[in-house]
Amino acid sequence: MPVLNIAILGSQxxxxxxxxxxxxRDVESYVFKEGxxxxxxxxxxxxxxxxxxxxxxxLSALNVADYGIIEVNSIDAALGESxxxxxxxxxxxxDLIINPKDGAWIDPDKVNLVKDQAGLSSWNVHHQMPDLNxxxxxxxxxxxxxxxxxxxxxxxxxxFVVKGIGLVGxxxxxxxxxxxxxxxxxxxxxxxxxxxxxxxMDDDVDRALTGDRVGVALRGVSDDSLDKGSQIISEGSNxxxxxxxxxxxxxxxVFQSKTPRAGDVIHMSFDLxxxxxxxxxxxxxxxxxxxxxxxxxxxxxxxxxxxxxxxAGPMRIIGPVSNIQMV
Numbered sequence: 001m002p003v004l005n006i007a008i009l010g011s012q013x014x015x016x017x018x019x020x021x022x023x024x025r026d027v028e029s030y031v032f033k034e035g036x037x038x039x040x041x042x043x044x045x046x047x048x049x050x051x052x053x054x055x056x057x058x059l060s061a062l063n064v065a066d067y068g069i070i071e072v073n074s075i076d077a078a079l080g081e082s083x084x085x086x087x088x089x090x091x092x093x094x095d096l097i098i099n100p101k102d103g104a105w106i107d108p109d110k111v112n113l114v115k116d117q118a119g120l121s122s123w124n125v126h127h128q129m130p131d132l133n134x135x136x137x138x139x140x141x142x143x144x145x146x147x148x149x150x151x152x153x154x155x156x157x158x159x160f161v162v163k164g165i166g167l168v169g170x171x172x173x174x175x176x177x178x179x180x181x182x183x184x185x186x187x188x189x190x191x192x193x194x195x196x197x198x199x200x201m202d203d204d205v206d207r208a209l210t211g212d213r214v215g216v217a218l219r220g221v222s223d224d225s226l227d228k229g230s231q232i233i234s235e236g237s238n239x240x241x242x243x244x245x246x247x248x249x250x251x252x253x254v255f256q257s258k259t260p261r262a263g264d265v266i267h268m269s270f271d272l273x274x275x276x277x278x279x280x281x282x283x284x285x286x287x288x289x290x291x292x293x294x295x296x297x298x299x300x301x302x303x304x305x306x307x308x309x310x311x312a313g314p315m316r317i318i319g320p321v322s323n324i325q326m327v
Contacts, residue, residue: 001200003042003211004143005172007061007091009051009082010071014097017132018139019045025158026050026057029213031201034140041143042201043136044213045069052078055316058085059269059306060157064172066211067142068094068123073101075110077314080118084255087119088320090303093142097126118255148210151239152176152184152232153298155272159226162217166196169216169226174271176234178208178216183235186218186225187296188242192235193221229273231296240296241326245280247288249323250307256319258312260287266318270297270305288327299324 008015012028015021019030030045046065048057068091070082086094096115100106108127115123156171178184182195198205199215208214216232218225233239248268252260260266262282266289268275275297277289297305304320312318 001038001040001042001209001212002143002145003044003201003213004067004139005065005211005213006043006045006067006069006139007058007065007086008045008047008069008071009058010047010069010097012047014071014129015045015047018136019043026054027061032136033201041140043139043143052081055085055308055310056269056274058082059274059308060272062086062089062091062306063155063269063272063303064174065089065091067091067139070094070096072096072098072106072111074104075106075114080114080255081315081317083115083118083120084253084315084317085306088251088253088304088306088317090320092122094120094123095126096120096123097129099129146209146211148173148175148177150175150210151237152178152234153239153271154178154208154214154216154232156226156230156232157228157272159228159230161223165217167218167221167223167226169218169230169232171214171216171232171272173208173210173212173214175210177210178214178232180206184218184232185235185237186221187231187233187240188294189225189227189230191221191225193218193225231271231273239298241299242294242296243291243326244294245288245290245327246277246295247286247325247327248307248321249286250321251319252285253315253317253319255315256312256317257315258309260309260318264309265311267308267310268305268321269308273297297324299326
């Protein structure tokens with residue numbers, strides 16, 4: 001069913017006015033459904049918690065989002081970092097909603113200037129909070145049927161064991177189609193299992209398409225086969241490559257004041273995974289990174305992985321990765 005995954009940095013009040021609160025972990029989820037059957041359209045809002053104190057929840061939301069919303073309460077370093085993060089994630093469409101704190105005033109021209117500098121020139125700027133019914137309707141107009149081509153990849157962010165059912169993972173179909181009774185492999189545990197059943201937005205389904213948030217019940221696997229960040233692929237697929245060292249091509253953000261150097265510890269956010277590595281060497285936009293453990297990832301992608309440096313002060317975004325080669 002067509003769904004628009006929206007990463008939103010905004011208040012709970014704004015989110016609740018658009019969709020129903022369904023889940024809370026390091027991000028909150030809000031869902032709005034319109035219609036029924038194949039014509040149903042879904043808005044799925046992903047609201048990271050504790051930004052700017054913690055950046056990982058924002059990066060996880062950006063990993064899977066197609067659209068962005070930022071509620072602008074003030075113009076500060078956190079706003080600039082969030083805009084650069086959305087831009088670096090390739091989120092070309094979104095809204096900046098000006099909603100100052102405590103009756104203050106925010107200059108829309110400044111917001112436009114910052115968004116253009118950050119690479120969000122195609123985003124809309126709302127000078128005030130829009131009529132939320134009309135705004136929801138406009139968002140529904142952005143919902144498009146996903147193109148479910150490519151090899152299957154499901155990225156998991158939650159997992160638990162249900163009595164009488166077994167191991168269940170919840171995550172996003174990043175590419176391809178996941179079908180009930182399909183034979184699958186789970187990484188990094190290298191476990192093999194069978195899809196017992198599927199749920200998309202609380203509906204039992206026979207298949208889950210690219211973009212769907214899906215619940216996957218598995219059989220033939222041990223209860224510890226899934227972790228946060230686990231990847232599910234079709235049995236026999238060669239989509240994922242395992243490596244301890246990678247050569248990365250990175251578009252380093254012009255706003256990054258701390259130049260990455262050999263020996264620096266960096267993190268890469270990709271498909272709901274958060275890798276830790278140390279730069280072995282760097283030359284212009286190419287760096288060789290030694291990972292702290294063997295990693296499993298795809299090396300072809302439409303949505304870029306993001307490199308960050310957690311000790312880089314108010315601008316932790318290094319930039320998007322355009323190419324990955326295993327060394």
